[in-house]
Every structure is written in C-alpha cells, then in structure tokens.
Amino acid sequence: MRDGKKERATEPLRHVFGPVGSGRLGVSLGLDLLGARICSFDCLYCEAGVTEALTTARKPYVPARRLLDELAAWKAAGHAPPDVVTLGGLGEPCLNSELGAVIAGAKELFPDLPVAVLTNSSLMADPDVRLELAQADIVLPSMDTLVPAEYHRLNRPHAAVGLTAIRQGLLDFRAAYDGKIFLEVLLLAGINDSVENSELLQGFCRELAPDRVDVVTLSRPGAHPGCQAASAEALARFRAALGGFAQDAAAPRRAEGHGPAALAGPQLEALAGRIAASVARRPQTEAGLAAGLDVPAAHVRLALAALVRAKAVRERREGDAVFYSGLAG
Ligand code: SF4
Numbered sequence: 001m002r003d004g005k006k007e008r009a010t011e012p013l014r015h016v017f018g019p020v021g022s023g024r025l026g027v028s029l030g031l032d033l034l035g036a037r038i039c040s041f042d043c044l045y046c047e048a049g050v051t052e053a054l055t056t057a058r059k060p061y062v063p064a065r066r067l068l069d070e071l072a073a074w075k076a077a078g079h080a081p082p083d084v085v086t087l088g089g090l091g092e093p094c095l096n097s098e099l100g101a102v103i104a105g106a107k108e109l110f111p112d113l114p115v116a117v118l119t120n121s122s123l124m125a126d127p128d129v130r131l132e133l134a135q136a137d138i139v140l141p142s143m144d145t146l147v148p149a150e151y152h153r154l155n156r157p158h159a160a161v162g163l164t165a166i167r168q169g170l171l172d173f174r175a176a177y178d179g180k181i182f183l184e185v186l187l188l189a190g191i192n193d194s195v196e197n198s199e200l201l202q203g204f205c206r207e208l209a210p211d212r213v214d215v216v217t218l219s220r221p222g223a224h225p226g227c228q229a230a231s232a233e234a235l236a237r238f239r240a241a242l243g244g245f246a247q248d249a250a251a252p253r254r255a256e257g258h259g260p261a262a263l264a265g266p267q268l269e270a271l272a273g274r275i276a277a278s279v280a281r282r283p284q285t286e287a288g289l290a291a292g293l294d295v296p297a298a299h300v301r302l303a304l305a306a307l308v309r310a311k312a313v314r315e316r317r318e319g320d321a322v323f324y325s326g327l328a329g
Contacts, residue, residue: 012290014297015062016070019082020267024140024182024214025116026083031071032090033102035062039091040122042156043144044227045188045218048090049305055095056123056160064098068105075109084138085110088118090301095123100132107135114138122161124169133173140182141170145192146200154191167204174208183210187217187230187238198241205242213242271295272303272312279313280326289324 017030038061042051071085085106087093094117096102106115114137121141123129133139143166145151151163174181185201187193205213215238217230275289286304290297304324307313314325 012296013070013074014290015067016074017296017299019079022084022086024212025086025138028084028086028116029074029082030086030088031067031102031106033062033067033087033093033096033099034089034091037090038095039120040095040158040161041092041120043120044154044156044191044224045186047218047306048302049309050224051091053091054158056158058095058097058123058126058129060098061096064096064101064105067102068109071106071109081110081113084114084116086116086118087136092120092122093117094119094129094133099129100135103132103135116140120155121166121170122157124173125162125165126169130169130173130176134177134179136179138180138182139173139177140184142184142186143167143170143201143204144186145197146204147192147194147197150192150194150197154188171207174210181208181210183208183213185213185215185238185242187215187234189228189230189234191227193230193234193238198238201238202241202243215239215242268299268303268306271299272307275300275303275324276307276312276326279324280328283316283323283325285321285323 015032015035017032019027019029022028037048037050037052038055039046039051040054040056042054087099087102087106089096093099099117103115103117115135116138117133117136118140119133119142121143124141144154146163146167148163151157183205215235217235218227219229271293274293278284278289278292284292286297286300289304290300293300304313304315307324308315312327314327316323316325
C-alpha cells in the first residue's frame, strides 16, 4: 500500500510561489488561490493575460485544504522563513469562497509572520468578504480610477461590479479593520492619468486613510496591445496629489495580476527561454512543463502567457488539454 503522506510531500507545489522579493512586502511567499485566470476584472494592463473566466461567483476554486497542505509541505521542507505570506493568484483571490479558512490556516502554520492579501477591491461591497479579509494583517487593494468611464475602459469589470460599491466597500472595510491597508493605483497613459482622477483619488485617500499608497505603471506590455506606461510627469503628479500617503520609493509593479510572488523580469525571461527551448523540441502542456522543468505551474503559466502574447510559441487545444509548441512545431 502506498504511503499517502509521502506521496503528497513529493508532489510539485502548484499554488505556492517563491519566495520572491516584493517592493512593498519584503521577502514574500505567495499562494495562488485561483489556479487559473479567474477574475472579476479583465484589466487592459493585466500581465497574467486575458481573463479566462470573468465572474463574480465565489467558489472554492482551489480548496483551502489543498492550499494549506501545500503551505505545510513548503514549511516542512525547511526553507528559510519569508517576511510575509501573501495570498493572491492569477486573478482575484477574494473570489475563492474559502479565503477566510486560507487566511486562518496560514496564520496557524506561520504564527510569527504577517499574512497579506492582494485584491482588486471588486468584492469589497460583500460583508462576508470584508469579514474574511479582516483576519489578514495587511490588505493591498487596488483602486486605479474613480472616473466611471476610465474604470470601464481600464479595468473592464464584470457587469455586476459597480465603482460606487467598490468605493463604499473599501471605506466600510477601513472603518472595521485594524490592520494595514496598502492601496495601489496603476496608471496608464491617456486612460486614467487625468486630472479628474487624481482629484477624485485625493479625496478618496483622505477618507480611506490607507497606511500607504503606491502609484505605479506598467513595467512590461500588458495583456492588450496599445496600453502604454504613464509618464514620469503623470506619476509624479499623482504622487503629489495623494500627498503624504504616496510612496516616493521606486514602486513595485503588478506583474501577474494579483499574484503575490510574481516572477521578476529577468527570472520570467529566463524561464520563458527554457520553456521556448523545451517546446521547440516537442509540444507539451503546462503541467508537463512544470513537472519537466521542476518549477511551479503558476510560474510556467505566467511565462507561457508572455510567450503566447509575444507570438513566440504556438497554442493548440486537443480535447481538454492545451499544448504548446515551437513556431516550427
Ligand atoms: S490585473 Fe488583477 S484585477 Fe486586473 S484582470 Fe489581472 S488579475 Fe484581474
């Protein structure tokens, strides 16, 4: 009879990322709560790629038990502890209906570490989500624009997600939450770098009183061609408008949607190079690549998304499986 525990311990970790350096959080061990590009937004700038499932439905997309087993396996492997455990993923982590159990379980496993959650804020109007999130030590919500037309053009939300509800949900959360709020504003040139937006965000920050604000822009091309990084002038203007809340330090970029442990540029490029070389030899699936290269599937997914966007590999569906091959394949 096979030893189930031993078998689990040797399985690759599909949902634990890193740890990697995060400008906002230090050395961050990430957890992907979605396992796929499942999001309530389909942002123009999303470097995770186009949202595959645009939804507001909360479900155990990856069950808490599975996530916590992986975290426990990572801990048992004797790695040096990170500075923080960060919950995110290739989409919106609050869509995972077992978010509360994941936060509680992560805190139990790492009682000395803060637990952080990245979110696009879209579910903040839901009191259950606010209650679950309140267990975290740090919440990093996004709010790119308070101008409705810009919001629709930039974040391309599910029809059920209204901007006014997000704004109020964040304020309600702040009122009941003792932990830290690190707000992120991502600017794109000609889309949400308007004076109107900076004025609205300024008033909002005054009400929200976040612990810090990071004004950032694209570091690499986003999911949709044509979106351009904001200028240094626009970044400086927004940082000045958001006053004492904004950070002057080089701000981190959202590199894979809300994935907490995004691969840094050179690491991602290196992995993409290995994948391109491997699929040039024979077509492979994401899972096959993760096993063959011995890297987390989420990292492979990110690198594949970049390669597909760059038209450097071919993507072909066969039944339920998606295969990647070289351009000559
Ligand atoms: S950037 Fe974040 S919120 Fe926007 S589509 Fe990507 S994962 Fe979703």
